[in-house]
Amino acid sequence: MNREDFPLLKEEIIYFDNGATSLKPKCVIDKMVDYYTNYPANAHRGDYDLSYKVDQEYEEVRELVKDFIHADALEEIVFTSGTTESLNMIVNGFFEPILEEGDEVLITTSEHASNVLPWFRLANKKGIQVNYIPLDSNYYLTIDNLKKTVTKNTKVISIAGVTNVIGDIRPIKDICKFAHENNIFVVVDGAQMVPHMHVDVKDLDVDFLAFSAHKMCGPTGVGVLYGKKELLEHLEPTVLGGGMNEAFDSPQEIYYKELPTRLEAGTRNIAGVIGFGEAIKYLNKIGMDHIHKYELSLRQYLIDKLIPIKHIDIINIESDSGIVTFNVVNVFSQDVAYYLNKYNICVRAGNHCAKILKSSVGVNNTVRVSLYFYNTYEEIDNLIELLSDYGKIVKEMI
Amino acid sequence: MEAREIIMEHYMHPVNRKRMDNEEYVQANTRNESCIDNIDLYVKFNNNVIEDITFDGEACAISISSTSIMIKNLIGKTCREALHYIHEFYKMTNEEEYDKSVLGDAYVYEDIVKNGHRKTCANLPLKGLEKAILEHLE
Structure with a gap:
């Protein structure tokens, strides 16, 4: 649906790599061109009309984001460069000062690198323990397994809301309830969740949430760090500079601004944030529940057509998102991607930055189709036709 | 044989695909930046001669x-x-002038590497071996 809004979709191309990044509708592109063309001033810097307009546009997006995820206050919304930066800020700015040797952080083997490596570094630096909540036979995270894994040392549970290889939706609300009863913080990597479904941070009761604009029709280089206000107050800025300080005279006398500005040092990605605002308006118009429902129906259609193909091994038959991961028997995933590319079909091959997942799934590399609302049943038919012919795949994969 | 057949033959039945834990072999890992291809080369030198190479991955x-x-x-x-x-x-994969007589049937990649992302795949084992040789010569 809404295909006419995407300039690229006028071309003969089938884009199935939405887990990596989404396409951009014309309104988002136009909005950024408008900024660069008509009011390309800095934010928070000038006492003149152009700069005032920048401030207004920029801060309006904070309002849009706040409403989009149902946060309580504008101070809870910090603009970052993306999910990765948000997660790094949470780990380095909030948890590093408070975690002590022997404290435990629980993650899973299906986490993306950006929710693994910052914790690994902290483990090396401070002697915290990073342990894994076991996944079930569908590679799902269950609340029962979580309860069995938590110890008295567990201080943080840091997990994706929807994983990027399996595409399962985690029971975040139940996890938060259990965690908070046991004085455990919950960090949610929302990169694959926020673009695809209605998210209410208050209802879920997450402590921190990170997500990126570019996976939800927005520009690259913009993301959000959401944190409960009382927690964000204690997040030490990891980047210092202009815009975030109130005054400074000497190393002993540095005064930071209030939230959220103190966590947004330097000139921000203004065009990106403004473009992101347009993307949120655009998604709101379609409706997140509508998007989620349509993606699930597309996914089911794809799964039903893939199952009968004998030379296809599906990794995640069951899943509640638009992510389908599979292999063609005896054909390396990259060769499958290369074959499909010959027919202008874009899919991702590899380990999708979830490098420790192989220990659970037993497969290193896979082909991933990740759907979004502008994909169609006809596109899936095209894909299926190409994947059905094993001889053709082998013949044309190089 | 046409280029495609030569490539497929070597893919389906590669030479010396076996792990070598033997001490006489030095191991060199070579992997693709796009985080997929991952090959271990095992190289046996005899002074300045490459006596054997195997691989796994x-x-x-x-x-x-x-x-x-x-x-x-x-x-x-x-x-x-x-x-x-x-x-x-x-030189061949950079689409520069190269000496075909040196490469033997490795010329088969001449056209394929014109698809940008396949160039790193073709170069991958050579990068690994180059590293192993340079370390050996040091």
Whole structure:
């Protein structure tokens, strides 16, 4: 649906790599061109009309984001460069000062690198323990397994809301309830969740949430760090500079601004944030529940057509998102991607930055189709036709 | 045989695909930046001669076949000859003038690497061997 809004979709191309990044509708592109063309001033810097307009546009997006995820206050919304930066800020700015040797952080083997490596570094630096909540036979995270894994040392549970290889939706609300009863913080990597479904941070009761604009029709280089206000107050800025300080005279006398500005040092990605605002308006118009429902129906259609193909091994038959991961028997995933590319079909091959997942799934590399609302049943038919012919795949994969 | 058949033959039946834990072999890992192809080379030097090469790992058809063809072509060659081969191969994949007579059937990648992302796949084993040779010569 809404295909006419995407300039690229006028071309003969089938884009199935939405887990990596989404396409951009014309309104988002136009909005950024408008900024660069008509009011390309800095934010928070000038006492003149152009700069005032920048401030207004920029801060309006904070309002849009706040409403989009149902946060309580504008101070809870910090603009970052993306999910990765948000997660790094949470780990380095909030948890590093408070975690002590022997404290435990629980993650899973299906986490993306950006929710693994910052914790690994902290483990090396401070002697915290990073342990894994076991996944079930569908590679799902269950609340029962979580309860069995938590110890008295567990201080943080840091997990994706929807994983990027399996595409399962985690029971975040139940996890938060259990965690908070046991004085455990919950960090949610929302990169694959926020673009695809209605998210209410208050209802879920997450402590921190990170997500990126570019996976939800927005520009690259913009993301959000959401944190409960009382927690964000204690997040030490990891980047210092202009815009975030109130005054400074000497190393002993540095005064930071209030939230959220103190966590947004330097000139921000203004065009990106403004473009992101347009993307949120655009998604709101379609409706997140509508998007989620349509993606699930597309996914089911794809799964039903893939199952009968004998030379296809599906990794995640069951899943509640638009992510389908599979292999063609005896054909390396990259060769499958290369074959499909010959027919202008874009899919991702590899380990999708979830490098420790192989220990659970037993497969290193896979082909991933990740759907979004502008994909169609006809596109899936095209894909299926190409994947059905094993001889053709082998013949044309190089 | 046409290029495609040579590549497929080496992909389906690669030369010396076996792990070597033998101490006489030095191991060199080589992996693709796009985080997929991952090959371990095992190289046995006898002074300045490459006496044997084997490999193990997971990679695409282009990387595996390129490894196999490289192994077939370079066993028994001196380090200097091998480096010369590697550099001619790079010239080919960079679409520069190169000496076809040095590469033997490795010319089969001449066209394929024009698809940008396949170039790193073809070069992968050569990068690994180059590193192993340079370390050996040091």
